[in-house]
Amino acid sequence: MAVLTPAAFRARFPLLARRTYVNSCSQGALSTDVDAAMRRFLDSWNDEGSPWETWVGEVERLRTTFASLIGADADEIAVLPSASTGINAIASALTFDGTRRRVVMGRFEFPTMAQVWLAQRERGAEIGWADPVDGMLPPESYGKVVDERTLVVPATHVCFRNGHKTDIAGVAALCHDRGAYCFLDDYQRTGTEPMDVRALGVDFMVTGALKYLLGPSGVAFLYVRRELIERLVPTMTGWFGRVNPFAFSIDDLDWSSSARRFESGTPMIPNVYGAQAGLDLLGAVGLDAVEQTVAELTVGLMAWAGDAGVVTATPTDPARRGALVVLRSTDAPALVTRLGARGVIASCRDDGLRISFHGYNTQSDLDAVIAALEAESAMLVKEKLGELHA
Numbered sequence: 043m044a045v046l047t048p049a050a051f052r053a054r055f056p057l058l059a060r061r062t063y064v065n066s067c068s069q070g071a072l073s074t075d076v077d078a079a080m081r082r083f084l085d086s087w088n089d090e091g092s093p094w095e096t097w098v099g100e101v102e103r104l105r106t107t108f109a110s111l112i113g114a115d116a117d118e119i120a121v122l123p124s125a126s127t128g129i130n131a132i133a134s135a136l137t138f139d140g141t142r143r144r145v146v147m148g149r150f151e152f153p154t155m156a157q158v159w160l161a162q163r164e165r166g167a168e169i170g171w172a173d174p175v176d177g178m179l180p181p182e183s184y185g186k187v188v189d190e191r192t193l194v195v196p197a198t199h200v201c202f203r204n205g206h207k208t209d210i211a212g213v214a215a216l217c218h219d220r221g222a223y224c225f226l227d228d229y230q231r232t233g234t235e236p237m238d239v240r241a242l243g244v245d246f247m248v249t250g251a252l253k254y255l256l257g258p259s260g261v262a263f264l265y266v267r268r269e270l271i272e273r274l275v276p277t278m279t280g281w282f283g284r285v286n287p288f289a290f291s292i293d294d295l296d297w298s299s300s301a302r303r304f305e306s307g308t309p310m311i312p313n314v315y316g317a318q319a320g321l322d323l324l325g326a327v328g329l330d331a332v333e334q335t336v337a338e339l340t341v342g343l344m345a346w347a348g349d350a351g352v353v354t355a356t357p358t359d360p361a362r363r364g365a366l367v368v369l370r371s372t373d374a375p376a377l378v379t380r381l382g383a384r385g386v387i388a389s390c391r392d393d394g395l396r397i398s399f400h401g402y403n404t405q406s407d408l409d410a411v412i413a414a415l416e417a418e419s420a421m422l423v424k425e426k427l428g429e430l431h432a
């Protein structure tokens with residue numbers, strides 16, 4: 043696809059002409075490209091009946107495109123239906139019966155990451171927590187709890203709840219220093235800025251298509267560092283984890299030598315078509331352009347919040363936040379509804395209103411968000427409560 047200017051990129055999302063869409067942290071907007079790709083799947087089904095060779099070829103194309111997006115090789119990537127499946131596949135390949143049986147997590151994890159590892163307690167895992175300090179989770183917080191008994195450190199890059207961005211390279215270095223694996227959850231960051239997974243130094247990474255990668259639900263990716271792939275044998279498996287799934291053997295349990303060994307059942311073909319179109323579109327505008335737009339808009343919203351005295355859950359340091367800004371609200375679900383009535387689509391978690399930007403957002407979206415927030419200002423928590431209605 044030819045290079046797209048940010049304006050041409052934005053024009054691919056019909057929703058953006060009707061609404062101020064600032065909820066990509068939950069679901070990316072639908073583009074005409076993804077719409078057309080998913081219809082192409084239906085056409086292939088309707089025209090050819092069961093073109094499985096073509097469909098499996100589409101999974102391989104997606105694997106390759108995603109790998110190049112994050113600076114990995116295609117054989118280090120498993121294409122999966124959800125991030126949870128990827129985390130479970132790795133957890134199932136680890137054992138928790140020696141002295142190294144601890145799983146240390148930060149308090150900013152997405153529930154699924156925490157829950158999969160909590161479930162490993164049945165298999166002998168012990169859980170430890172890295173606690174935030176003043177709303178931040180620096181490598182030093184992990185340093186206090188990661189030790190020679192730690193097997194794996196699952197760590198979210200950008201927190202879905204407050205937008206905090208962890209220094210993952212720092213956490214990964216610390217883990218390796220102490221002999222532990224670092225497992226990155228990049229779901230809230232992938233697609234918002236350029237990425238080199240090798241430079242981060244993590245051992246595993248999961249992310250998914252439906253947010254900043256602009257795809258539908260039902261596609262996620264697991265990266266496994268090359269050296270680890272053949273050392274890990276998941277007990278969560280299925281025929282797509284075999285050397286040749288189409289050998290249809292019920293006697294042999296051979297393992298793909300690539301990260302495909304962490305896949306299990308029939309791939310989710312309609313979603314794969316959509317996810318490919320999302321990645322192609324993102325590639326056409328470029329992650330540098332997305333990063334620049336997101337940085338400008340988050341700086342603008344944080345500056346407005348600072349001037350208006352609105353309490354944010356998101357760090358003020360631009361290096362420690364992602365594409366998500368979270369403002370404290372007296373009633374966040376009601377505020378989301380009120381903003382919706384004003385044409386602004388946002389979301390909330392706990393008492394936080396979540397405003398997230400993508401490369402398709404503009405200064406005019408930011409202006410519309412600020413105007414709507416000023417109109418609903420009574421529902422925002424202010425620095426000095428006495429001045430709330432001044």
Ligand SMILES: Cc1ncc(COP(=O)(O)O)c(C=O)c1O
Pocket residue numbers: 068123124125126127152154198200202227228229230250262
């Ligand atoms: C940080 C993070 N991890 C994981 C997920 C979802 O994982 P799954 O694909 O298993 O639903 C989300 C979705 O909101 C998320 O924000």
